[in-house]
Amino acid sequence: MRYELYYWPGIQGRGEFVRLALEAADADYVDVARLSGRGKGVDAMLSLMNDGKLDHPPFAPPFLKTGKLVISHTANILDYLGPRLDLVPKAEHSRIWAHQLQLLVTDFLVEVHDTHHPVALALYYRDQKTEAKRRTRYFLSDRVPKYLDYFEDVCAANRGRMVGRALSYVDLSMFQLIEGLRYAFPKTTRKLEPRWPRLIALRDRVADVPRVAAYLASKRRIPFNENGIFRHYPELESR
Amino acid sequence: MRYELYYWPGIQGRGEFVRLALEAADADYVDVARLSGRGKGVDAMLSLMNDGKLDHPPFAPPFLKTGKLVISHTANILDYLGPRLDLVPKAEHSRIWAHQLQLLVTDFLVEVHDTHHPVALALYYRDQKTEAKRRTRYFLSDRVPKYLDYFEDVCAANRGRMVGRALSYVDLSMFQLIEGLRYAFPKTTRKLEPRWPRLIALRDRVADVPRVAAYLASKRRIPFNENGIFRHYPELESR
Numbered sequence: 001m002r003y004e005l006y007y008w009p010g011i012q013g014r015g016e017f018v019r020l021a022l023e024a025a026d027a028d029y030v031d032v033a034r035l036s037g038r039g040k041g042v043d044a045m046l047s048l049m050n051d052g053k054l055d056h057p058p059f060a061p062p063f064l065k066t067g068k069l070v071i072s073h074t075a076n077i078l079d080y081l082g083p084r085l086d087l088v089p090k091a092e093h094s095r096i097w098a099h100q101l102q103l104l105v106t107d108f109l110v111e112v113h114d115t116h117h118p119v120a121l122a123l124y125y126r127d128q129k130t131e132a133k134r135r136t137r138y139f140l141s142d143r144v145p146k147y148l149d150y151f152e153d154v155c156a157a158n159r160g161r162m163v164g165r166a167l168s169y170v171d172l173s174m175f176q177l178i179e180g181l182r183y184a185f186p187k188t189t190r191k192l193e194p195r196w197p198r199l200i201a202l203r204d205r206v207a208d209v210p211r212v213a214a215y216l217a218s219k220r221r222i223p224f225n226e227n228g229i230f231r232h233y234p235e236l237e238s239r
Numbered sequence: 240m241r242y243e244l245y246y247w248p249g250i251q252g253r254g255e256f257v258r259l260a261l262e263a264a265d266a267d268y269v270d271v272a273r274l275s276g277r278g279k280g281v282d283a284m285l286s287l288m289n290d291g292k293l294d295h296p297p298f299a300p301p302f303l304k305t306g307k308l309v310i311s312h313t314a315n316i317l318d319y320l321g322p323r324l325d326l327v328p329k330a331e332h333s334r335i336w337a338h339q340l341q342l343l344v345t346d347f348l349v350e351v352h353d354t355h356h357p358v359a360l361a362l363y364y365r366d367q368k369t370e371a372k373r374r375t376r377y378f379l380s381d382r383v384p385k386y387l388d389y390f391e392d393v394c395a396a397n398r399g400r401m402v403g404r405a406l407s408y409v410d411l412s413m414f415q416l417i418e419g420l421r422y423a424f425p426k427t428t429r430k431l432e433p434r435w436p437r438l439i440a441l442r443d444r445v446a447d448v449p450r451v452a453a454y455l456a457s458k459r460r461i462p463f464n465e466n467g468i469f470r471h472y473p474e475l476e477s478r
Contacts, residue, residue: 056336059343059389071335073342080335096310096319097295103312104298106342110349118357118370120377131357131370138359150298 003029003081006045007062011228012176012221014074014109015062017102020172021078023215025085031220033061075102078169087172089164098163101154101170105177108147112180113229115139115236125226125233136236140188144181148196151177155198162202167209174199175206180230185237242268242320245284246301250467251415251460253313253348254301256341259411260317262454264324270459272300314341317408326411328403337402340393340409344416347386351419352468354378354475364465364472375475379427383420387435390416394437401441406448413438414445419469424476 003022007015009031022029033045048065049058058072064080071077079099082088088098118135119128151174155162162170178199181189193200206212215221224230242261246254248270261268272284287304288297297311303319310316318338321327327337357374358367390413394401401409417438420428432439445451454460463469 056332056339057392058339059386069332069335071339073339076335076339076342079338093295093308096308096315099318100295100297100310100312100315103315103342103345106345107349110346114353114357118353119374120381122377122381131373134370135358138361142359142361147298153296 002066003027004032004065005029005062006032006048006058006065009034009042010222010225012180012224012230013062013228016176016222017074017105017169017173018062018064018077018081019220020176020212020215021081021085021087021169023220024167024172024209024212025081025087026211027081027085075099075106078102078173082169085169087167087169089166089168094164098168098170101151101162102173104147104150105170105173108143108177109229111139111143112184115184116231116233125231129235132233133236140185140237144185144188144192145195148177148181148192148199152196152199155202160198160202160205167206171202171206172212175203175212178203180224183224184230184232186232187237241305242266243304244268244270244301245272245287245297245304246270248273248281249461249464251419251463251469252301252467255415255461256313256344256408256412257301257303257316257320258459259415259451259454260320260324260326260408262459263406263411263448263451264320264326265450266320266324314338314345317341317412321408324408326406326408328405328407333403337407337409340390340401341412343386343389344409344412347382347416348468350378350382351423354423355470355472364470368474371472372475379424379476383424383427383431384434387416387420387431387438391435391438394441399437399441399444406445410441410445411451414442414451417442419463422463423469423471425471426476 005015005018005022007013032040033042035041045061054070056070058070062074062077063070063072064077071080082095082098083090088095115136116125116132117128118131125132162168162174207216244254244257244261246252271279272281274280284300293309295309297309301313301316302309302311303316310319321334321337322329327334354375355364355371356367357370364371401407401413
């Protein structure tokens with residue numbers, strides 16, 4: 001196989017942005033940590049991460065192995081895969097722009113994660129619930145509109161796509177963001193969606209791309225759950 | 240001039256990582272928002288950001304203008320400047336690796352920022368001090384060692400530099416991280432520094448690079464202060 005993806009097997013998480021790109025492009029890849037057998041599974045992922053002989057050891061999953069190259073950080077992986085999977089226009093200025101948008105997605109995901117973990121990764125959610133409620137209130141009132149309104153403007157200015165004229169990895173990421181927000185914060189998202197008609201239309205078109213639709217209907221698509229980045233804790237959404 | 244940097248004029252912040260690269264390479268640039276006059280200053284920055292006619296509007300400073308290109312997001316700007324300023328090796332795999340390290344710096348900076356703003360950007364520090372204390376405790380005990388130990392390992396494996404054999408923008412960023420930690424969390428940093436002998440040696444060598452030393456001694460280097468990312472609030476460090 002051409003690409004080996006390494007990511008936590010039980011969650012969509014950050015890896016999902018890479019999975020969507022690989023699936024939409026029908027790339028030849030394996031999702032190593034989700035397989036069993038020799039050289040597969042989470043153990044294989046961890047031992048590759050901790051392999052002292054690696055030139056460029058990843059700090060954290062996801063990472064992608066292709067030949068001898070090991071690339072980590074979601075946006076970095078997508079920047080590498082984009083031109084190879086035909087998921088970004090070829091011109092340098094378009095690639096820089098797509099990457100910039102993807103880096104904003106990265107920033108936004110940190111903020112999503114910190115709604116349920118505002119104090120420490122090392123603590124359980126239940127041990128930081130008070131802070132989580134307070135943080136989520138501001139996240140939903142200030143940050144979600146700030147990011148999504150910006151993405152909506154970009155999408156509107158570019159005739160319904162994020163970058164270029166064809167499907168890009170940024171379009172796929174917008175799909176995933178909307179799905180995640182709908183899952184984690186259904187009431188707020190329902191209320192805010194009318195602000196983002198272009199993004200919602202883009203989300204619908206992405207869901208209808210045959211390879212994406214096939215992926216979403218398959219067992220390869222892990223359902224959202226409360227170990228991932230987008231978590232549905234109803235108490236965080238209610239005032 | 241060749242490059243126009245746009246960033247908040249009163250803080251080092253994220254812009255400092257770009258300033259250090261431009262200064263170390265003796266690049267032909269202007270720090271637009273710090274100048275006064277027609278087409279200069281913060282107003283010029285804000286009006287460029289909000290210029291509806293821009294193809295690729297930035298979400299937030301810093302951004303770099305060069306010719307017609309406007310590039311935002313610190314790591315993205317450095318990825319663009321790196322080869323042009325000779326601050327990264329030319330090979331694609333080295334550039335990907337340098338960028339990956341810089342993206343970790345980005346992640347780390349979010350965590351530094353959130354020590355004093357764990358609830359909301361929209362609130363003053365004093366209105367989230369309780370949460371800030373709790374978050375900082377975990378940040379200093381878990382996160383600082385996790386990131387810095389990793390950077391130390393990278394630096395050790397590469398004979399005292401982060402990437403390649405010559406000064407890179409990642410070396411400059413390591414200098415800035417150490418400076419920031421020393422400013423914001425002097426007690427903890429003093430205690431932890433012996434874990435990072437290679438990084439500290441690298442910091443010292445960067446500080447001695449003549450152009451860097453000249454920059455640091457100049458008025459162009461804004462002092463750390465409590466509006467930036469690294470803030471010294473003594474109460475956050477004491478148990």
